[in-house]
Amino acid sequence: MLKVENLTKVYPNGTQALKNVSFEVKDGEFLAVIGLSGSGKSTLLRCINRLIEPTSGKIFWNDQDVTAASSADIRNVRRQIGMVFQQFNLVKRSTVFTNVMSGRLGYTNTLSSSLHxxxxxxxxxxxxxxxxxxxxxxxxxxxxxLSGGQQQRVGIARALMQDPKLILADEPVASLDPVLAHSILKYLEQLNKERGITVLCSLHFLDLVHRYATSAIALKDGEIVFQGLPKQIDDAQFKAIYGQEAERVSVV
Amino acid sequence: MTTSQSTRTPSVNPALTVLSSLILPGLGQVLLKKRGRGLMIFLATAVLAFLINWSFVHQNIAKVTLGGMATSWLWLALILFWVWNVLDVSALRADKAFSILPGIVCTAVILYVIAWNVTDVKLGRLIERFNDARSVAANLLNPDMITISVNGQDQICSWGCIQTYVSDKLAGRPTAGTIRPSDNLLDIFGRVKPLPAPKWQVNLGLAAPDSKVNTFVAGSMIETIAMGLMATLFSTILAIPISFFAARNIMSRLPGGMAIYYAARGILNVVRAIDTIVWGLIVIVWVGLGTFAGVVALTIHSVAALGKLFSEEIEHIDPGPVEAVTASGANLAQTIRFAVIPQLVPSFLAYSLLRWDINMRSATVIGFVAGGGIGFFVIETVRMGGYQQYATALWAVAVVIMLVDYISEKWRESILKDQPQKDETKKRPFANTLRTAFYVILGTAVFAYGWNITEISIRSMLNPGKNFGQLILDFISIDLSQQVVQVVFQQMLVTIFQAMLATTLGALIALPFSFLAAKNLTGRSLLSAWIYYLTRGMFNILRSIEALLYVVIFIFWVGIGPFAGMLALAVTSFALIGKLFSESIENIELGPIEAVNATGADRLQTIAYAVIPQIIPPFVSYLLYQWDINVRMATIIGFAGGGGIGLTLTTFFGSLQYHKAGTVVAFIVIVVALMDFASAKLREELI
Structure with a gap:
């Protein structure tokens, strides 16, 4: 179980990316994180595996305090948490196999893995x-x-190498053609349903949230403005999250 | 896996592929549909075998005596290469990837053993003569810039002396003597001297006839700057019309245009392949020694280089605006004025500025052959053993070139940047008109002054030296007798190996430094900022001085020959590679690093999986690029005693054997063009 308590992040330039964010994710959930660009979704996901150091607040992963973990401990935490990125973040010039292998680095010793x-x-x-x-x-x-959709599947395969209990997916379909969005999300859904991997996924399109997520939180200017089931997001909620100007659009 | 193999190559018997590669390296790979790999292996085997045999027959390289028979032990490395090739095929047959590392190691052993020997590397000399080198280094660090006069006796005032003088002065103590800029510094930058009044001053009534007026006499560095400016100006003007003949999209519309296009492209490529310094040798036969010869040589090479770049720019113009302007009913002249020229002007200007930078660098060394400028000054002072004077010249060159580099880069940036459109609806303010007028007058004055001190003389171009006709005839009927070709071929190989060794040495030293000069790796602390600026600064200073100017130092240290030339090339390679490497480290993508980090990898694993794979391809590509540059430079390094083909060329020129010199030039053109082509192709593959 993942528990986030009063998480706050202030960047050195003064930007307050997260303000007192608290929520819980039960094992086996598919939690969608929604909100406009710049609302703090990426920062939130990166604080969970401490790619970004939170300013204050606590994160508990299966009762272990992630925020207090030493650098050796954090390696141990990270290898249980797979991550999938918007820009795929593959080493473009390496082979697909090497990219996938790099998901196993948290389990292997430094010397032998450095020599491949x-x-x-x-x-x-x-x-x-x-x-x-x-x-x-x-x-x-x-x-x-590879095409963009294929590269993202490699990204998922890399995360699978970690034998993860939790997958953080940061806008996994935002850089892809809308028609490919379902193909990627179906893989995540399959991992969630068949292998019980908890998924924390930030998404742009509300209809994708309705289709895949079991619960949702919404961020606006670094604060949680909605927490509940995807179907509870009605028009009023929608305007509150995305602003009065927003219109609902859907993806094929 | 075996199924995919059998579907892929149904017609080839597996045993046959191994056997065929055993007989002919690369054949098995070709049969398994790996054409590129097979061809590379075959070519490598052939070239390596030739080189082993050549190096043994001519220079007894890698000699061992086996049972009374002398042979080269490098054959063993080639046999291992052969074995690797067979193993490679058997791995390919099973659809597995076999490491290319053993093949590369064998090739490298053969190439470097030969390179080491033909370049005449004598590491002992570096140590034996270290004390000599140290004394030169001491001289180099104390350039002759300031003269101090103590009791009527002049002596060089070095750094320590300047420091004492300044602190004495500041503290109000009596100083050791009076100081002034040294004669040497004045020779470099110029001085004011009473000279007979020029005619125009007399005619204007500013000076009496036959009187003397104080006139500024330009020093060799000012001459150099003028040469670079004039050559850039002339070559830009000449390259514009020529580039249209070398632009495919223009010429293909004219009847017979394609023939002109190929001819123009061919000529540009040949002229470009001959270095400015080599052009200098030819031009002095034509117009005689002097700064003017330098300007002509620089202009010739520069026209060809700019012509190529300009024509490529013409080929790449966007047809959209042309179509749009034509559609609005504009005629041809209007279309060119409003749709073609606006597209070309910024890039042409940018290329000219880039060329100015390059011309300035060439201008610092053209004096080695053409006379005039700082290059000539360096030869003269070194000949007299004036290392402190030479050091001043090096500092002057470094300062001027870095300045030019900076101006050219900033100017280019501002040209290529999307400029804010000036408001054309309003009338131009008076201040702008005034400013434009000021620039025009300043430009004209600089041009007139440059024309004057570089002694531009159309007459001497129309009235060539008496050997020039002979030179042209001899260049057409080059000497292809076996004897000459053999010598030239041998020296050409030495030159290529010299360049290879210089690239390797420069890169090995540059590698650790390049990490220090990468902003994203050096942290944010004050110390690391200092390390960053010091390393970058060192790269920039070393890079601003041409290899030809460094040779002198190494000749003193290790003696005349290819080893000295190699070391000089290694210094410039170190500086350029260091700069390029550190920039490519700065350009790596952060995403993969983040992703590998997120899997729980530690620092070393992150470097191995996310950093190194990103920097190896650009590194290899820059090495090839540098090798290409070094081959060009190595062809002229011999002019200053650095060995290789340059020495052969000056010997032939000096003894008026122009038909043999023509052979050398032809070889240089072929090799440089091939290297250029091959390195461009390989780099395309890598990126």
């Missing part, structure tokens, strides 16, 4: 992760020769 030496078991795991996202035949091509 992996156990046969880990190699097998990489191939089966790729198989799960339907890219087994692309293992030995360069990452940048």
């Amino acid at each position: 030496l992996f156990s046969a078991e880990d190699r097998q795991r990489a191939l089966s992760s790729l198989e799960q996202v339907g890219l087994a035949d692309k293992a030995h091509v360069r990452a940048d020769s």
